[in-house]
Amino acid sequence: MSVIRIATFNVNSIRTRLEILSRWLGERDANSEGHNEGCVPCDPNISNSKLLARDAHARVPYGAIDVLCIQETKVEDKDFPLLRIKQLGYNCVYCGEKSYNGVAILSKEPLEEVSFGFCDGERDFPTRVVYAKYKGIRILNTYVPQGKEITHPDYQVKLEFLDRVKKFMDTNSVYDAPFLWLGDMNVAPTEIDLTNPKANKENVCFYLPLREKFSRVSNGLVDLFRKFNPDTRHYSFFSYLVKDSLTRNIGWRVDHVLATESAAKMADGCYIDTAPRSWERPSDHTPVVALFKV
DNA sequence: ATGGTAGTAGAACTA
Numbered sequence: 001m002s003v004i005r006i007a008t009f010n011v012n013s014i015r016t017r018l019e020i021l022s023r024w025l026g027e028r029d030a031n032s033e034g035h036n037e038g039c040v041p042c043d044p045n046i047s048n049s050k051l052l053a054r055d056a057h058a059r060v061p062y063g064a065i066d067v068l069c070i071q072e073t074k075v076e077d078k079d080f081p082l083l084r085i086k087q088l089g090y091n092c093v094y095c096g097e098k099s100y101n102g103v104a105i106l107s108k109e110p111l112e113e114v115s116f117g118f119c120d121g122e123r124d125f126p127t128r129v130v131y132a133k134y135k136g137i138r139i140l141n142t143y144v145p146q147g148k149e150i151t152h153p154d155y156q157v158k159l160e161f162l163d164r165v166k167k168f169m170d171t172n173s174v175y176d177a178p179f180l181w182l183g184d185m186n187v188a189p190t191e192i193d194l195t196n197p198k199a200n201k202e203n204v205c206f207y208l209p210l211r212e213k214f215s216r217v218s219n220g221l222v223d224l225f226r227k228f229n230p231d232t233r234h235y236s237f238f239s240y241l242v243k244d245s246l247t248r249n250i251g252w253r254v255d256h257v258l259a260t261e262s263a264a265k266m267a268d269g270c271y272i273d274t275a276p277r278s279w280e281r282p283s284d285h286t287p288v289v290a291l292f293k294v
Numbered sequence: 295a296t297g298g299t300a301g302t303a304g305a306a307c308t309a
Contacts, residue, residue: 012309013301072309074302099302146309186309239309240299284300284309 003268004066004135004292008255009276010143010184010237010285014073014104017283018084024276024287025088029064061269065289066108067134069141071184073102080104093132101127103143103183107134118164120171125161131168135294137263138174140165142183147204155204158186159213166217175220178263184285185256187214189223192233193253205254221258224270224290234272237285246277257290266292 005028011017073080073096085092085106095116096102105111111132117124128143142165147158165181188206191197200206225234235251242250259267269291277286 016301072301100308148308241297241309243298281300 001293003063004294005063005289006067006069006134006137006139006180006182006257006292007065007273007287007289008069008071008141008182008184008257009287010071010255010283012072012074012283012285014070014102015075015079015081016281018081020276020279020282022084022088023279024273025065025068025090028062028273029089061291063291064108065106067139068106068287069130069139069182070104070106071102071128071141071143072100073104074099075102093130095126095130097127101143103128103130103141105130105132105139105141107132109134113138118168120164120167122164125164128161136178137266137292137294138177138179140168140174140179140181140183142181142185144184144186146186147210150202150204150207150210152204155210158204159210162213162217175260176262177260178266179260180257180263180290181218181221182255182257182288182290184254185214186254187211187256188252188254189214189256192231194235195233195250195252205252218258221260222264222267224257224259224264224267225253225272225288227264227267228270234274236272236288238277240284246274255285255288257288259290263292266294268293 075096076098077096080094090106091110092106093114094104111134113133115131116126117129130141132139145158145161147155186205188194235253236255238245238251271289273287273289
């Protein structure tokens with residue numbers, strides 16, 4: 001039996017984040033049996049003001065990332081830094097566009113069954129959706145539309161996108177085999193998934209009807225971070241707009257790894273690795289990593 | 295209530 005690590009990371013421009021990617025993938029690979037020394041284990045009862053985000057990656061069994069699902073590459077395919085990615089020791093599939101969106105999957109071994117978009121005959125989202133299979137685990141990596149405001153037409157597109165995910169999972173009968181829906185969902189599912197739920201009831205990533213929609217769409221899937229961390233306030237997004245958001249732990253958990261029952265049974269842990277958010281020129285998101293016994 | 299930052303682009307949009 002071996003362990004594989006599957007991660008999701010909204011990089012907010014893959015070209016600007018090459019240094020972060022290189023360091024993160026390299027350090028985790030080098031630390032295969034290591035732990036993050038110097039951090040105390042997170043106490044879920046500690047007050048939020050005292051809960052530093054760096055605690056999120058305390059006592060985590062770091063190791064090489066086998067599959068990295070990326071969102072917001074923000075680059076056309078012809079300009080994708082494929083050579084740099086290969087030099088990091090990864091295969092790569094990608095589909096992007098100028099300035100916005102863009103998804104990719106990096107993998108130690110080649111992927112199988114790769115496709116972009118929902119492939120269901122309706123308006124497709126090839127730069128927001130990529131599907132592939134890795135060592136028997138089916139993976140749907142999505143960059144869910146943010147939606148701007150709950151009054152904005154883009155919010156309706158977001159809801160429709162979530163319906164399309166549900167349709168994809170239903171028509172492809174994913175539920176009886178190891179399958180992951182992961183990525184930047186732009187949804188904080190519950191009140192403990194953001195620092196300030198009271199001030200964000202109308203926020204396009206926390207509006208109750210949106211969360212109800214997300215709950216219906218993800219019905220039957222297990223939120224792996226919550227499975228292993230039932231009540232901890234760890235976040236995967238820390239706004240550039242909020243001063244010292246990382247060290248003050250003012251953030252959102254909007255990046256998720258959702259697993260079918262059979263995939264959840266294989267899972268051996270899930271954590272948010274906040275270290276890259278603290279490095280030079282970071283993304284505003286930070287990776288979420290899930291471990292699987294295969 | 296607004297603005298705060300970052301990325302892409304080379305002004306204004308997205309997040």
